[in-house]
Amino acid sequence: MSFTPQYNLLDELKWRGLFHQDTPGAEELLNTQQVTGYIGFDPTADSLHVGNLVPIMLLMHLQRSGHKPVALVGGATGMVGDPSGKKAERVLLDKNTLDKNLRGIENQLRRFLDFDGDCAASLVNNYDWFQNFTFLDFIRDVGKHITVNYMMAKDSVKNRIESGISFTEFSYQLVQGYDFCHLYKNHDCRLQMGGSDQWGNIVTGTELIRRIEGGEAHAVTAPLLTKSDGSKFGKSEGGNVWLDLNRTSAYKFYQFWLNAADDEAGKLIRIFTFLDQNTIENLETEHAVAPHLRLLQKRLAEEVTTMVHSQEALNTAIAASEILFGKSTSEDLRSLGESDFLDVFEGVDQSEMEGVTGMNIVDLLADSGFLASKSEAKRELKGNSISVNKEKVDELFQIEESALINGKYILLQKGKKNYFIVKVKS
């Protein structure tokens, strides 16, 4: 049986900056056979965040190049805790939280992969094969094949020898390693991918496959994403940027990408979109000529928002951005119908209040919950940073009936980027 991939996966990952290292022979395998490869996702929250998008892209590329992706959710490994990259022991999640997290993550993963056809993806949960695996069986059948010396040599363990590591987290690599072994045996899975911090865990898996099954399996890792200023990727002022619309609105999601720094945008657009090399290089050329137009960031934000959410979500996000950051005025705001207004500000924090007319701006800012205290409200007002319905106001400003948009909304703003909506109860 002959197999030709749609494209050379590793070459593709390399020019996109998604390649860190692989095991010898991985490339040949991928170019001559259809390979089933997997990546595991930790159920640490009930939603994935933009950082998880990197492994998702890896799976999507795997599938697009003609191979079969398996997304694994860590119902079992999530109970243990991966020490990789962690400075201290983690708190264990309870079963209920774990279940909720697993369901949330599974639903999100489905969106990115095609579960039909020749390259049909599958979704597995390692709890399924671990739940009836007894401790004694595990240490006899799996633990016997790996020495403690071997396990201690891993960076994830070595880095914790000084500060301490529980037996639980120490065992983690064996549990994950066995996943690979199980998938090898039952799904003919011969590749595991992941971030470069997963290298140690993955190699424990290939080692187990060699010793238990006498087989050969491979690893491909992607570099860990860091921002050029050294801060963690995927955080914005408001914390993590999630894929769940209830946690991070389409508007905020779009803004996250739009705000990418110039020297990051080229890197990010390679990693997080499927645009080809030519298109990206042209965009970069255009961007270099007119950086203020930020074509690169706009295209990046459009592509990713559409991929993760939808075209409609993108449209809303763009509309909201135009209103919030364009040269829109108080009049533009008032010309919006109520449903448009709500759509535009869908992702903006809001609160409900009554008896707002006649209220002083200081009280409104503090009582609505937009600012923490009246002192802060006064401070910001003195600093000329507060706008009501897009017009700067001072400390003496009173809320009039005419300030209500559509008879019930007031748009508060601190600086350029912080918005808040007060919904007036009548």
Next chain:
RNA sequence: GGGGAGAUACCAGAGCGGUCAAAUGGGACGGACUGUAAAUCCGUUGCUUCGGCUACGUAGGUUCGAAUCCUACUCUCCCCA
């Protein structure tokens, strides 16, 4: 077990009887400039009914007055065994 040093705002770190809501730097937020950038410059960074009120590890004490002095406790770090 013995000896020593320390605990100050988001972080680092001064202050060592009143003039301390607490220097300075970083961070954060805001303003100017700009491209919803970077760099730069400027401002702000405990609460308040604007009378005050709470705050310098915790609890007491000395004093007209304490972040500063005393006592106990808790925790952290260092050295020796």
